[in-house]
Amino acid sequence: MANIENQNRCGQCTLCCYLLPVRSLNKPANQLCKHCVLKKGCLIYKDRPKACAGFRCAYHQMEKVSIKLRPDHCKMIFEKVNDNIFFGTQDHRFEMTEIAKQQIKNFGNQGYSVIINTNGINKIYLKKGDNAQDVKNEFNNFLIEKYGRTHI
Ligand code: SF4
Ligand code: SF4
Structure with missing residues (x-):
């Protein structure tokens, strides 16, 4: 931060x-x-x-990254959950930006499922071969560890 x-x-x-x-x-x-x-x-x-x-803000940790992906610009904070999942928290005051949409695709191409939270509502972008319930369970474990509950 x-x-x-x-x-x-x-x-x-x-x-x-x-x-x-x-x-x-x-x-x-x-x-x-x-x-x-x-x-x-x-x-x-x-x-x-x-x-x-x-x-662990993904933008903050990326070596070479466009400033357009800085969360205040792309209106989305990405965080790595584990080797299978990225989590994005969207700034709900804005429409999803094109660069955030592109980054969700990029993570998919890199072998990650992506969960996007928009004002408390989660949407899963499942990568091929992943099972939605397994991804949800992994994600819930991450949330419980981090926030003590399964929603933010
Ligand atoms: S969301 Fe913004 S302020 Fe927070 S760690 Fe990432 S780049 Fe820094
Ligand atoms: S959320 Fe944490 S890092 Fe951000 S201003 Fe508050 S104490 Fe500081």
Whole structure:
């Protein structure tokens, strides 16, 4: 998540600090965290909760990636669930962008099923050969570990 001190790779993106819930802060989804300065970053970066420190934003981790895929531009935060699944949280205030649609296809071509959450509703883009129930189960395990529940 964004570091207000050195801006790191997030640049002006602070979307995760708005879209995603943080249990230990009682921060719900779709509400800017009280520690976030919009477009600048986290005021408590060094002491941010474990959930924030452990968040693996795909854009943040990709070596060579277009800035168009930065979540505040593509309106979607992608996160790797495991070697089989990517998870995308869409900024529900916007229509799904073309670049986000393209990235869902790219993940499919790379051998991943993709689950997209739009304001609490999940849609699965199943890759060939995957079983929907198995993907749901794997995804639910990820959510329980991360958020303590099977929905965000
Ligand atoms: S969504 Fe990703 S790029 Fe944007 S602030 Fe969070 S970690 Fe950084
Ligand atoms: S504590 Fe910091 S990193 Fe975590 S959601 Fe709030 S502003 Fe973002």
